[in-house]
Amino acid sequence: MINLKGKVAVITGSSRGIGKSIAVELAKQGAYIVLNGRNQSRLESAKLELGKIHNNIVSYCCDVSDINQANELIKTAIQHFGKLDILINNVGISMRGDVADLNPEVFKTVFESNVLGSVYPTVPALKELRKTKGSVVFISSLAGIRGLPFLSAYSSSKMALRGITESIRIEEKKHNIHVGLVLVGITQIEHNKETISSDGSKKVLKKRDSSKVDSTEKVAKKVLKNIQKRKFITTLTPIGKLNKFLQARFPLLVEKIILGNLDKFQEKSE
Numbered sequence: 001m002i003n004l005k006g007k008v009a010v011i012t013g014s015s016r017g018i019g020k021s022i023a024v025e026l027a028k029q030g031a032y033i034v035l036n037g038r039n040q041s042r043l044e045s046a047k048l049e050l051g052k053i054h055n056n057i058v059s060y061c062c063d064v065s066d067i068n069q070a071n072e073l074i075k076t077a078i079q080h081f082g083k084l085d086i087l088i089n090n091v092g093i094s095m096r097g098d099v100a101d102l103n104p105e106v107f108k109t110v111f112e113s114n115v116l117g118s119v120y121p122t123v124p125a126l127k128e129l130r131k132t133k134g135s136v137v138f139i140s141s142l143a144g145i146r147g148l149p150f151l152s153a154y155s156s157s158k159m160a161l162r163g164i165t166e167s168i169r170i171e172e173k174k175h176n177i178h179v180g181l182v183l184v185g186i187t188q189i190e191h192n193k194e195t196i197s198s199d200g201s202k203k204v205l206k207k208r209d210s211s212k213v214d215s216t217e218k219v220a221k222k223v224l225k226n227i228q229k230r231k232f233i234t235t236l237t238p239i240g241k242l243n244k245f246l247q248a249r250f251p252l253l254v255e256k257i258i259l260g261n262l263d264k265f266q267e268k269s270e
């Protein structure tokens, strides 16, 4: 297993939620951290929290779906720590609604955040990761295994991450860069986490019953394992593993199962 002490990690969208937990777990292992988010005050409180673990914590407030800002984020890591060992593309937003009712702008917003917001930091990071034989990890979802009802833009954006991961793995093999993909299941969410409704408006998600969902700490520990073992795909939760197995072999059976449970998907999308 790779020792994370002294490794320099940029985690996009790490001012709260899963991204912050990944940053905390990495910091506990002695990694130097570059935190990121768009809201300055949220970012500062995350930095204060991580500062209790050690002092090598830097934050850079920016929107990673903007090319220039994403470039600056990677530059910040190099300016402060002189190298980059790990990039975790964690930023992502979800949506809800039938395609027929969808304001097409929803697709644009979701792809800008989830796909371009992952590609823009990755491009400048790869040249730095070649020097350290480092890791780039994409945070996907069980919704990225197949297209799910009422989640078309979200599912397809996460499926795009699979394609990007596969391409980079082959391209960077000769440079010994580890490229990982983590398929996350339903996880605890922070108060006031938003999704996008069919009409494009923001909607606050309902609180989740904590006994039925993964904690952000548990997800973060799996992400660290993916990096330390230089794994390709990490699929979380038993239902995720079953879904992946069945989808690869019996996609029409999976479709049938989903059709038989459509009310549950509908309920989850409210």
Ligand SMILES: NC(=O)c1ccc[n+]([C@@H]2O[C@H](COP(=O)([O-])OP(=O)(O)OC[C@H]3O[C@@H](n4cnc5c(N)ncnc54)[C@H](OP(=O)(O)O)[C@@H]3O)[C@@H](O)[C@H]2O)c1
Residues within 6 Å of the ligand: 012, 013, 014, 015, 016, 017, 018, 019, 036, 037, 038, 039, 040, 042, 062, 063, 064, 065, 090, 091, 092, 093, 094, 113, 117, 139, 140, 141, 142, 184, 185, 186, 187, 188, 189, 190, 193, 194
């Ligand atoms: N939670 C789940 O159940 C679940 C399940 C499967 C997969 N996932 C995936 O896990 C990842 C994290 O989810 P989460 O639930 O932890 O999300 P979250 O609580 O909404 O946190 C998202 C983080 O990203 C930042 N952010 C959002 N857009 C950004 C942008 N364009 N540029 C820079 N920072 C940005 C947010 O801060 P600001 O708003 O201040 O920018 C925040 O720090 C996502 O990729 C999501 O798809 C989550």
